[in-house]
Amino acid sequence: MPQVRPPIVTIMGHVDHGKTSILDKIRQSDVASKEVGAITQAIGAYQITWKNKKITFLDTPGHEAFLKMRSRGAQIADLVVLVIAANDGVMPQTKESIKIIQESKTPFLIAVNKIDLPEASLDKIKGQLAEMEILVEGYGGNIVTVPVSAKTGAGIEQLLEMILLTAEMEELKADPQGELEADIVEAKKDQSCGPLVTLIIKNGTLKKGDLLMAQGVYGKAKLIRDDKGKSIDEAVLSQPVEVLGFEGLPPVGAKVKLAKGETVTATPKASIQPTKELSEEEKAKRLRIILKADSEGSLEAIFGSLPSEVEIISSGVGEINESDILLAKSCGAKIFGFNLRLSGSVKRLAEEEKIKIFTFQIIYDLLKQLEEMILKIMEPTIDRNVLGKAEIIAEFEAKDAKVAGAKVVSGRINRTDKVCLERAGQIIGETKLKSLKHQTRDINQADNGTEFGAIFDPAVKFQKGDLIIAWQ
Structure with missing residues (x-):
């Protein structure tokens, strides 16, 4: 009644x-x-x-x-x-x-x-x-x-x-004796317990041991905890509880009902589909990431705020694991984790494979980091302090290398500087100076107006008119 x-x-x-x-x-x-x-x-x-x-x-x-x-x-x-x-x-x-x-x-x-x-x-x-x-x-x-x-x-x-x-x-x-109906408020994957689902009872009563279904995801209420973390045998009208026992993560917002007369089977993991396939030219202007979060709600919120320049290689709820590291390596992606801890084995593998993992506990920080990295891709010199520029006016063949003959047009070029080559306003290569000479003499620095010869290491293809830019 x-x-x-x-x-x-x-x-x-x-x-x-x-x-x-x-x-x-x-x-x-x-x-x-x-x-x-x-x-x-x-x-x-x-x-x-x-x-x-x-x-x-x-x-x-x-x-x-x-x-x-x-x-x-x-x-x-x-x-x-x-x-x-x-x-x-x-x-x-x-x-x-x-x-x-x-x-x-x-x-x-x-x-x-x-x-x-x-x-x-x-x-x-x-x-x-x-x-x-x-x-x-x-x-x-x-x-x-x-x-x-x-x-x-x-x-x-x-x-x-x-x-x-x-x-x-x-x-x-509502009817406490009626058909069970509950709304899923949150769903997350606990490292030790598995899927944990937070729900609120709208009708009927949820009892420990009940077979449940929520939008194609099945489970059994093995454990019911109230909002204070206490284990209880049943949840009543309007009560918020956390339920352990779903085979997978049901969608947040889904309705939970009793799975009467239905077989409880393993359910495919809920996940957000990766973005559409991009051309090679588009990929060069995208930041490729693997995204993991603590819950479906967190993942949903991040997905809804991602800049268009982000390409999602893979995403999901749960801890960052070894498979994520290997996937990142094969795809040239970075890994972003939200509200997650990294295990020692994952940290070690990431270091060995030289894969960067970024973890955050506040969504603002995650989105800010993404924006900064995208800006860096779109404009590589955005955070560089230019120390000097030199125009390449000639090229010579040396014993085992090509020599760029150049003239400093602003600032100075020092042998220890990091340098990049620019052509028609576009960065075409990053390198360092292996050798810096004025006429036949080795020098440490070429000042404004000075002509010099330079050998790059690693070697980069250059031509007359290119700019050598020294930066820090």
Whole structure:
């Protein structure tokens, strides 16, 4: 028989507006301080009890890379709390969150955080919202606005009161004895346990030992853990839990149901398909990478933010392994890992094979590194300090090498400098100076206006008119 179930509430808003801090204050825990860089990297699902009533919270990342996570959070939730910082006002991800809320038609209320700051302005925010046709109470509408401070705790109890009141008006009901239905919030591969799936019960009851299916991925609930990490025998309505026992990683956002009368078989690993095949000319302008992440949600967020110049050779959820190293070597790719640890054997093999592995715990840093590397490919001299330039005016044959006869046109050319050759504005080779002579005399440096002869090591093909550029 249907009964009232606890509300599922998504916290949304712009990055650093205090979403996790508000939830942290509600739970009187220390979640925010545990977040790397104080940024929520994946949806966290938690349940609290307040005045003998339960409320389930979803905390979604505010960075633009996590758009799909935020959208998914709104679709799963019964109610959205839109957090806006009183000092910043409406920001880009605030507008984006409002769009998601409106498209999903999810009821919402607004929590104006950081009201303890001297520059806080509630009226300014209400005015900004009115310009977007979001009419709050007192400004011609009925959308509830609650001023709060995650720092002092002011307004937190009023916020909880309004959440429960709004949920009561929505008449949320489900049948604990009915067919199981749950939403997958996150899926990740644990090195020791295997696939771990975070889900929230929307109908029915999940029991230990149940055979499950989620969009073609099967499993058995071998272990059920609540949001505090405690092992439990069953999960009830609106409860967020972590389940161990799926054969593979089901898609985030998929519905979980009981696999009645079906055979549980091994499921192919979920993965994101590599990008389309590129021509050799296109590949020369691309950064080839192998991408591994801790969860499907993280992988999805990174994929949605990758620059077009990145070519994905392979991607997946789970630890970076020896096979990734060998694949990178064969394809000339670099390896990027997000929120992963490297084993000693992988580090050793990477060193032996001279494969670069970049690992990150904050998505901003990963994307910034990619952008810098792409810029380097597109413009190799972007970070070089030019020390001098010389124009090649003649070429001679020496005993075992070709000699470039050149004249310094700016700066100086030193025998210890790194040099590159430029033709028609394009870098055609990188090399060093094996020999530097003025007439028949060995010299260490040729200054502006000086003519000299140079032998390159390694040898590069040059012609009259090319520029020798010394740089550091």
